[in-house]
Amino acid sequence: MIIFDRIFKYGIKVKSLGVALVTSARLLSLVLAPLLVASLIPILDSAFAQEADQFVNRRIEIWALFYRLMTAAFIVGAVVQGVMLFIAVRFREGKVKQREVAR
Amino acid sequence: MGHAMIEWVYIGAVTAILVWVGADSWVAEKMIDEIPEEAETIKVTAQQWFWTFEHADGTKEVGELHLKAGKAYRFEVTSKDVIHAFNIPFYTAMIDAVPGRINKVWFAPDQVGEFLIQCREYCGLLHSQMRAKLIVEA
Numbered sequence: 001m002i003i004f005d006r007i008f009k010y011g012i013k014v015k016s017l018g019v020a021l022v023t024s025a026r027l028l029s030l031v032l033a034p035l036l037v038a039s040l041i042p043i044l045d046s047a048f049a050q051e052a053d054q055f056v057n058r059r060i061e062i063w064a065l066f067y068r069l070m071t072a073a074f075i076v077g078a079v080v081q082g083v084m085l086f087i088a089v090r091f092r093e094g095k096v097k098q099r100e101v102a103r
Numbered sequence: 104m105g106h107a108m109i110e111w112v113y114i115g116a117v118t119a120i121l122v123w124v125g126a127d128s129w130v131a132e133k134m135i136d137e138i139p140e141e142a143e144t145i146k147v148t149a150q151q152w153f154w155t156f157e158h159a160d161g162t163k164e165v166g167e168l169h170l171k172a173g174k175a176y177r178f179e180v181t182s183k184d185v186i187h188a189f190n191i192p193f194y195t196a197m198i199d200a201v202p203g204r205i206n207k208v209w210f211a212p213d214q215v216g217e218f219l220i221q222c223r224e225y226c227g228l229l230h231s232q233m234r235a236k237l238i239v240e241a
Contacts, residue, residue: 032116035123055175055211058135062195065131072124076117083113 034075138209142175149180149187149200151226152233166235168220175211188224191237197223212239 145168146157156164170176180189182200189208190197198208222233 032119035120054173055139056134056137057213058210059193059195059213061131061135065128068127069124072120076120079113079116079120083109086109 034071138177138207139175139211142177142209142211144177144179147178147180147189147200148183149189149222149226149233150183151185152222152229154189154220154222154233154235156235167238168235169238169240170212172212172215172239172241175209177207177209180206180208185226186224187222187226187233190221190223191218192221193218199224212237215239215241 143159145159148155148157153166154168156168158164178189178196178198180198180200181204182202184202186202187200188197189200191210193214194210194212196208196210198206200206216239218237218239220235220237222230224230226233
């Protein structure tokens with residue numbers, strides 16, 4: 001917990017982590033930015049591919065979908081794990097403020 | 104920002120991602136399932152434990168399938184005995200071969216070479232040997 005305290009004290013502001021570190025809009029945009037990029041890639045891809053191929057290339061489309069869904073799955077995993085870590089640290093018993101609230 | 108905000112961020116982000124996943128999959132599946140009108144039909148018959156292919160002109164092949172690159176093919180797949188599954192891993196084509204039913208799948212081979220055709224549904228003792236060769240010519 002000392003490590004966490006130091007990280008939060010000098011790296012990011014622990015006292016106002018939920019308030020001032022990132023606003024909800026910033027956090028959402030951070031989470032959704034990789035998805036935006038992942039969704040743009042196939043659009044650009046197909047725009048270039050139309051000139052070369054007469055037919056839809058199932059192999060490429062299916063694997064591209066697989067990789068996009070894997071990206072989404074990892075982002076969901078990161079969001080879930082990130083929130084769990086945040087809650088565990090933010091509301092830990094060892095935190096003095098929490099102890100005072102408990103009393 | 105109260106304590107509920109982190110929960111809303113959590114719910115919002117995960118919901119947005121799952122909606123995007125559903126929409127993206129639906130669009131991709133619709134695009135892939137659409138069989139081109141000019142696709143040539145090939146009748147595929149599965150039986151324990153080999154594959155028979157019949158071209159549009161009536162010529163038949165057993166254990167081998169010759170196709171031309173850059174051309175679209177529609178496969179009408181059925182079975183004579185038990186349930187099999189027609190699978191060409193390289194071209195990500197797979198469909199069940201069910202007795203009394205004709206299932207359709209299509210693809211347009213773009214690379215010349217030899218590729219594996221296999222049964223992907225356990226169909227008995229020699230299931231693992233139920234293979235054929237796809238030969239794509241220029």
